[in-house]
Amino acid sequence: MKLGLHISNFTWPEGAPRLGAVLGDVASAADEAGFDRISVMDHLWQIHVIGPPEHDMLEAYTALGYLAAHTRRAKLLTLVTGVVYREPGLLAKAVTTLDVLSGGRAMLGIGAAWNEEESRGLGLPFPPTAERFERLEEALQICRRMFDGDETAYQGRHYQLGRLLNSPLPLSRPHPPILIGGGGEKKTLRLVAQYADACNLFNGPDVEHKLDVLRGHCEAVGRDYDEIEKTALFNFDLGESGERVGETIEGLRELARKGFTVAHGSLRNAWDIKQFELFRNEIMPAAQAL
Structure with missing residues (x-):
């Protein structure tokens, strides 16, 4: 099993003046400990299940670009981008830039969006x-076509793009x-x-x-169920x-046992990088054997 570190809380003891430095240390430590991927939420306010909306939150793709400079191996993504937060052409360009x-x-982590309070507020x-x-x-x-280099104009019900140019690919x-x-069983898992x-x-x-x-949807569209990576949210509380x-x-x-191959986990007090030694020495070897 592969492990992902999901950083969803940025209200850390030293506050905003040290947030960049501490975040860089966290990302580097997670990368060296063997985490397969590092993710952030695509929110502009903190979500209620973690804390009040006034708590610190970073814009996702700016943060991922910063994390890219502090890591060497880990994949980088949002869990997940709300589709209405960015026009698809801009989103494809942002992910492409991060990839390059x-x-x-x-x-590209993406979903249908849910935080109406945040959206209305901003x-x-x-x-x-x-x-x-x-x-x-x-x-x-649109994103698939732009990733593939297909520049053909796109005419949809909600989006109309004249030329899907994406250079570099x-x-x-x-x-x-x-x-x-x-x-969602009818729509999300079908997609x-x-x-x-x-x-x-x-x-x-x-x-x-x-x-x-999901297996049933795969059968309906002629997709190999086993080629889809199954990931689940997880709570790392050591x-x-x-x-x-x-x-x-x-x-x-x-x-x-349930069939998942990746655990995307939030880590309590992620700013305390001493915890990553436990991942390196004990949890990673055990996870890799599953």
């Missing part, structure tokens, strides 16, 4: 659910991997089967059913002095 400057380590579009999913499918089509082949976040290289699900009691639904390492490894073992 990182040496081919970018992924004047971002937030159309009804059905339209957001229509826009998601069109954005996936991404370094990743055949394209930066596309991950779709969410477990995974049709367009994505990976899915990301909440590890809830119905997660195995969600994977069965305890104050590493006393929960065993519980963490057991949680990863349970994820692997």
